[in-house]
Amino acid sequence: MMESQKSNVVILGIETSCDETSAAVLLNGRDLRSHVISSQITTHQKYGGVVPEIASREHSLHFQPVVQQALNEAKLTFRDLSAIAVTYGPGLVGSLLVGVSGAKAMAYAAGVPLIGINHLEAHIYANFLEHQDLKFPLLALLVSGGHTHLILFEAHGQYTVLGHTRDDAAGEALDKVARTLGLGYPGGPQIQRIAQEGDAQAFNFPRAMLEPGSLDFSFSGMKSAVLNTLNSARMRGETLSVPDIAASFQQAVVDVLVRKALLAIKETRVKTLLLAGGVAANRLLRETLDHKLAEKGVCLVYPSPIFCTDNGAMIATAGYYHYLKGDFAPWTLNAVPGLGLV
């Protein structure tokens, strides 16, 4: 099919870093031909969070069918691919190794280059999939279960971390509070759902801003305050409103994220903020940022919710830009669970 269009770049993107097995086929960095996500959420729910060994076992069972389905839906074969891009970190090592091993064997057998993708970078690149006219420099707020980063993004592949969390990631704090409230996993969507029925002003949880001018984050104090509030109520024999707690906590998390983002915008004078990561799907965060940034003439960009979670489309998108630079991985590529952005 691609024979007559040699200039086309077709990337197969593969993601297995945590609890989603996903593959996508992307044409020329924009045209998503297929996108398959096999989620393990229901498998892990009874354990209250992702169990690494179980996640790896699930990836091992689903990896090959997911890739095949992505190719079938795109009506392409391995011979049509320009390259195969795969997440090699950060993430769970056993899970990463399934994707990395499979992708390597596929690329080797198909005779196409292998591209190693940093999962954090891919979350940011998810924005390029739907927004073709993004102009550097950009500012990115990456918020997920494992990360809370403010990043200055000056050119493809060129990042400066302006601030990051010193303890819990925002999504991690949301997960922990959700678990304590008995809301289950994953915590972010559960908190958002129940917070709709609550009063965000009911409790005033501390918003840690750290030293003046700092772009770092801290969510552990806020999380502890919620847990302490619940504990002391229990000791007094009182029952607190779960929706009120959830709404107030969500508000506190969003307040901190928004204030730090505004501070970063003021310091860098960058005109576009990219939201990225699982928590980027949070409605309150999007709406608050939208409102605040419009006042300052700064443009807010975020991916559709499906591209905020872990997914193969963002891996293929990041892979496309690596492909253009000829940035390929050796056959010795290994999983790097603690991989940083820079």
Next chain:
Amino acid sequence: MKYLTIDTTTKVTAVALGEDRRLVGEGFLNTTKTHSERIIPMLDQLLTAADWTLQELDMIGVVRGPGSFTGIRIGIATAQGLAQVLKLPLIAVVSLDALAWAGKGRVEDIVPILDARKNEWYTARYNWTRGAEKADCLTPPQAMPIGKWLEYLKGLDRSICFVGDAVEKAKGRIEEVLGERAVILPEYISLPRGAYAVSAVWQRWQETGEGEQVEPYYIRFSEAEVNWAKKEEARRSEGHE
């Protein structure tokens, strides 16, 4: 019929090329590097050295466990990836079955032992009848407490040849329990080798004649599943009281 085999179920990365029942080439690495870093470069070097191409292959063979959980998955993901792209049948064998080939031609029972941590081995028991095409499996694969297994073997009152990655560490203990009935082979015979995988894969191909859906063979559940089952059990018995 040309094929390649992959065994990454222990610390050894073993890849091999086979043609019908014949071993054509093999790679063996027992170093500190990971399977993930080694496996494709090893395959590539082996194919080049043998003057073979991927396109000449007719089949892919893989050892699917038991052994290291991560190693099992790396081997299977690699084998599946190759088979999927090259549109080749995939054949999977059990690590302990493959190791039985280390004792081909011996009169003793062959007992492969693989390190399963927690003071256990993945193990089984085989015997080669003279002239047989494959070893008879006398005790099927399982995860066994080391002491219990050795006492069981002692009770059999037979000579036993031990192979596998747990042999080196357990040599003293084995000889203590089984005395002269224990036969310990040198490590270069005893560790997983591509040659054994080639023999086991070819044997299985003779039996099946077609490719198969390959799933890891862990024997053990994950710890989280075991703990959860225990909790459920406790909850249920409380409910009955």
